[in-house]
Amino acid sequence: MKTYSCWLDTLENSLSAPKTELPEQTDLTIIGAGITGLTTGIFTAKAGVNVTIIEKNQVGYGASTRNGGQTLAGLKLSPGALLKQYGKEKAVTFYRETLKAIDGLEQFLKEHNIDCDFNRAGGLWAACTPGHYQGFASAQTLLKDVYQHETHLIPPQNLREELGTNYYHGGLLDPLSGGLNPARYVQGLMGVALESGVKIVEKTEVVGVSRQGTGFAVDTSQGRIVTNKIAVATNGYTPDFLRAIRRRIIPIGSYIIATEQLDESTAKELIINNRLVFDSKKYLHYFRVYDRRLIFGGRASYVEIDPILSAKRMIPQMHAIFPQLQKVKIEYSWVGYVGFTFDQMPHLGQMGDIYYSMGYCGHGVANAFHFGRNLADLILEKPTDFPFLNLKTPTIPLYYNYPWFLPIAGAWYKLKDFLAH
Numbered sequence: 001m002k003t004y005s006c007w008l009d010t011l012e013n014s015l016s017a018p019k020t021e022l023p024e025q026t027d028l029t030i031i032g033a034g035i036t037g038l039t040t041g042i043f044t045a046k047a048g049v050n051v052t053i054i055e056k057n058q059v060g061y062g063a064s065t066r067n068g069g070q071t072l073a074g075l076k077l078s079p080g081a082l083l084k085q086y087g088k089e090k091a092v093t094f095y096r097e098t099l100k101a102i103d104g105l106e107q108f109l110k111e112h113n114i115d116c117d118f119n120r121a122g123g124l125w126a127a128c129t130p131g132h133y134q135g136f137a138s139a140q141t142l143l144k145d146v147y148q149h150e151t152h153l154i155p156p157q158n159l160r161e162e163l164g165t166n167y168y169h170g171g172l173l174d175p176l177s178g179g180l181n182p183a184r185y186v187q188g189l190m191g192v193a194l195e196s197g198v199k200i201v202e203k204t205e206v207v208g209v210s211r212q213g214t215g216f217a218v219d220t221s222q223g224r225i226v227t228n229k230i231a232v233a234t235n236g237y238t239p240d241f242l243r244a245i246r247r248r249i250i251p252i253g254s255y256i257i258a259t260e261q262l263d264e265s266t267a268k269e270l271i272i273n274n275r276l277v278f279d280s281k282k283y284l285h286y287f288r289v290y291d292r293r294l295i296f297g298g299r300a301s302y303v304e305i306d307p308i309l310s311a312k313r314m315i316p317q318m319h320a321i322f323p324q325l326q327k328v329k330i331e332y333s334w335v336g337y338v339g340f341t342f343d344q345m346p347h348l349g350q351m352g353d354i355y356y357s358m359g360y361c362g363h364g365v366a367n368a369f370h371f372g373r374n375l376a377d378l379i380l381e382k383p384t385d386f387p388f389l390n391l392k393t394p395t396i397p398l399y400y401n402y403p404w405f406l407p408i409a410g411a412w413y414k415l416k417d418f419l420a421h
Contacts, residue, residue: 039372066336123177
């Protein structure tokens, strides 16, 4: 079994930037070469800024290439929770921004001829219980009447037209969501960044940041770089020395397995219309078929475990939904750390004098691009009415680096799923 993302094996060329030495000085230093960092670099460099991105590993090393490739409408907070927490005007503005994110990404991919198999095949929210399905009916009405977003209920008796399983109790289909190949997506962003003049310095760890005159000194494993501005784009991989930001982001492991290539008929039977599927559990599952493989993800653990152990936990969960895969070999197992926040909202702004964007809470494939673009506007001091700008970023006492509370939260979510059934 391969313990890395299956997406990497779809690339013809290595996902690594040309070797670049750390410059002595730059206008903008971005920490992290994932979707957010690359996008911020592209749009600031296009405006004439001298940009250097510093990456501890290689381009896209973190969750940017370790996700399920789902470009989903909406946020982690449900439409109802969003409305209750922020009121109608703000909730609608927040939600509509996620639709702009998918539209903007689609346009960018077309403009730059990035072939990452982007396809708006639709996102399917699958109900784990009859009660969850009743909630979908309410959500559909809310989405239409308040958010002006048309979705389609799929009754339990019709769900077999979408999924080759009897596990679920109906669904809600969003036609605007879709999917892509995240490794090709990130590779495409890297290409545009390099063409725009961005310097990408890989395998270089940032170990400290300090004030120097009106700018900053950034200390790295390869030496020091002096910069006018700093942007942090590390999300679920934020280092401890950035404590103010680190205390507000929770890295949660999202574990994924991928089957061997299935025969055409089996692959078609699993997800008939090639939807991007996620279910209604708190301890959720999400899955899709790509290149005749079932790519199946979820929360195998709220504490770090290795991909071999996580696969042993994930396989029975996959078989419960698709028992026809009992004899199918699992070829890949990996983990990526999703950046969650305490209010389950993404955040963008300045903390002190450092710019940041983080906390997509499992909805980062399109939103990280959109937020990176808006972070560039903030850095360039362009007028902006971006609704997520400088939202209050909560934390809790005694949280500094290790998220000690996650096992407690995981047990609570498992109990809620059990009681729901």
